[in-house]
């Protein structure tokens with residue numbers, strides 16, 4: 001190799017190093033729900049009473065104006081101290097929780113998770129009962145055995161969450177559908193999740209989601225939520 005060829009090769013190497021892409025995350029979240037800092041409480045896509053009798057207006061109001069708003073405020077407070085992270089999307093923050101400074105990590109995990117999860121949840125509930133399309137029923141049945149078996153597996157998983165948490169259907173990086181659960185306000189975008197992937201359905205099983213109407217009867221709440229799930233939205237998220 002003469003000197004000119006050597007220098008050209010060296011230059012190409014340098015350009016290659018400069019252009020080397022950032023390490024890939026385990027998956028790329030396909031959602032951008034909540035914008036960026038400062039985050040704000042989104043309006044519900046329906047009035048507080050729209051989901052009655054499955055979910056009463058009083059529960060919806062305190063859930064949205066009390067719990068969800070609290071997560072938004074606490075998330076913004078945690079990010080005040082981190083200007084270098086303020087331009088990240090919420091999905092970016094949640095997928096990179098393990099890179100955040102330890103002092104703010106738990107607050108962003110809990111409150112960023114809380115904001116994302118509720119922003120995701122509200123449009124998955126429909127004021128008018130919906131039939132899943134034949135295409136969605138087939139895709140679900142192919143994965144879980146049958147539509148009835150899927151209902152059973154989903155609601156059982158919701159019942160098995162100990163304490164507060166969420167039950168999800170996730171599209172994994174290899175395009176498989178899977179039911180999974182997370183504790184507290186964790187979700188499948190987070191590096192700590194047992195199953196990582198893009199959620200296409202999430203159901204809140206915190207007591208604050210049902211206690212006013214159902215007290216400790218989570219099974220009744222889950223059966224009522226099943227009746228008002230927005231299958232069109234699920235199908236849209238499945239892509």
Ligand SMILES: [Fe+2]
Pocket residue numbers: 063067118204206208209
């Ligand atoms: Fe909630």
